[in-house]
Amino acid sequence: MNEPEDLKSLFKKQAQGALSLNVAFIGVVNGLFTCLRQKPGLTPETLAQASSMDPGYVARWCDAAYAFGYLEDDGSGLFSLTRMGDAMCPDSPETLMPMAVGSVLSAHMTERAAELMRTGERPGEKVLGERKTILPWFGPMLEANFSPLFEGQILPRVREFERVNQKGGLVVDLGCGNGWYLKTLARHYPNLRGIGLDGFRENIDQATLHTKKEGMENRLTFLEGNIREYPIQEPVDLFVMNRALHHVWSEKKTVFSFFRDHLKPDGAVVIWEPAWPLDRKELRDPARRPLAFQGLGEHVQGNRLLNPEEIAAEFSTIGLLTETIRFANGNEAVIIARSGSKPA
Ligand SMILES: C[S@@+](CC[C@H](N)C(=O)[O-])C[C@H]1O[C@@H](n2cnc3c(N)ncnc32)[C@H](O)[C@@H]1O
Numbered sequence: 479m480n481e482p483e484d485l486k487s488l489f490k491k492q493a494q495g496a497l498s499l500n501v502a503f504i505g506v507v508n509g510l511f512t513c514l515r516q517k518p519g520l521t522p523e524t525l526a527q528a529s530s531m532d533p534g535y536v537a538r539w540c541d542a543a544y545a546f547g548y549l550e551d552d553g554s555g556l557f558s559l560t561r562m563g564d565a566m567c568p569d570s571p572e573t574l575m576p577m578a579v580g581s582v583l584s585a586h587m588t589e590r591a592a593e594l595m596r597t598g599e600r601p602g603e604k605v606l607g608e609r610k611t612i613l614p615w616f617g618p619m620l621e622a623n624f625s626p627l628f629e630g631q632i633l634p635r636v637r638e639f640e641r642v643n644q645k646g647g648l649v650v651d652l653g654c655g656n657g658w659y660l661k662t663l664a665r666h667y668p669n670l671r672g673i674g675l676d677g678f679r680e681n682i683d684q685a686t687l688h689t690k691k692e693g694m695e696n697r698l699t700f701l702e703g704n705i706r707e708y709p710i711q712e713p714v715d716l717f718v719m720n721r722a723l724h725h726v727w728s729e730k731k732t733v734f735s736f737f738r739d740h741l742k743p744d745g746a747v748v749i750w751e752p753a754w755p756l757d758r759k760e761l762r763d764p765a766r767r768p769l770a771f772q773g774l775g776e777h778v779q780g781n782r783l784l785n786p787e788e789i790a791a792e793f794s795t796i797g798l799l800t801e802t803i804r805f806a807n808g809n810e811a812v813i814i815a816r817s818g819s820k821p822a
Contacts, residue, residue, distance in 0.1 A: 499581035500578075500581065501539070504539055505566060507614075510543075511568070513525055513528040515570070519556040520557055521556060522537040522540045546562075547562050547563075549563055566578060576623040579612065583612050586609050587778055600777065600778060603678075603725065603780075606678070607678065616680075617657075617684050620721070625659075628659065628662060629662060635803055636803075639666070639670075640667065641746075642670045642715045643667035643668070643669045645669075645715060646669040647742075648672070648712060649672045649714075649716045650674075650675070650714045652718075652719045652733075653705060653721070654675060654676045655681050657688065659720050660698055661689060672699070673699050673700075673701065673712075674698070674700040675702075676703075677703070677704055681700075682701065685698075705733060714742065716748065717740075717746075717748070718747070719749050721751060724751060724783055724784050725779070734792055737815075741817075744818070745816070746815060748814050748815075751784055751789065751810075752769055753785065756787070765807055765809060766809060769783065786802045789813050790813055793813070797817060798815040798817055799815065800814065800815045
């Protein structure tokens with residue numbers, strides 16, 4: 479494996495993988511896969527018309543998507559999706575679209591990290607909004623990546639949700655993204671209400687639109703705002719934060735004081751974070767490599783990934799007891815905190 483030729487073929491393979499995801503990204507964000515899924519058998523011209531894109535670009539994209547196996551050509555210039563193409567379509571069940579969006583987002587973060595390393599500047603959250611085509615897909619990417627794990631494994635293990643449901647209580651989601659988590663809770667638990675807070679207007683617009691589409695606007699509200707300036711006055715039964723606590727960890731004392739001051743006496747907090755390992759060796763595990771890369775991107779945004787133990791320790795400073803449950807081979811941690819007795 480150390481011979482130069484072996485390394486060259488390894489890197490070639492990796493480069494082809496990245497190119498393939500780049501081609502898919504263009505098809506995802508410009509609706510090309512979706513059009514072809516709705517109406518198979520399109521020429522580049524009719525695909526350009528159906529997607530409102532430029533015919534010249536679409537023709538070149540069809541060549542590339544054909545070359546990488548996303549499209550089949552019936553021999554007369556009519557393109558349809560292959561199984562691979564269908565898997566990339568954002569509307570497909572179990573879509574693999576997050577792979578394409580994540581890959582191009584990583585390339586963006588790479589370029590930013592490479593430049594900013596020269597000065598040490600850390601521009602913060604706004605880096606996510608720098609590429610017009612990526613920002614609208616950030617929420618759907620996270621939703622498609624994590625909602626199956628949430629519904630399949632996390633939701634059945636966290637009893638706090640049912641407790642809030644029985645009381646017809648309020649769940650506040652800080653850093654709610656496109657609101658998928660609150661919407662999922664609202665679908666499963668018909669009595670709870672939710673308020674989501676996020677700093678990106680794009681996320682709030684998406685969350686509000688989808689909530690209306692599902693007829694849940696009486697139970698779910700989404701607000702644009704800064705977690706650090708917590709704007710909600712109503713007492714809270716359950717705070718949730720998914721992949722958001724590490725974004726505000728530099729001001730953890732302030733955020734934890736909001737939990738302390740706004741939670742009802744029998745209230746709880748459910749935090750979900752990627753679990754940064756205590757031992758660097760664990761990052762070599764192929765399943766954890768993406769986490770190591772994420773650490774770089776988070777640094778650009780002014781953040782640092784957290785180990786579940788430091789989160790639990792911070793809860794003890796406001797008198798809450800915690801239980802940590804690990805998922806996805808230990809890569810994901812859910813920390814449940816409440817006062818009085820240890821969470822059951
Ligand atoms: C990794 S995303 C997770 C989004 C969502 N919770 C999910 O699981 O899909 C982190 C979110 O936190 C939001 N965020 C980070 N810092 C924030 C702040 N200070 N105020 C409001 N939102 C913030 C970002 O806009 C982003 O949507």
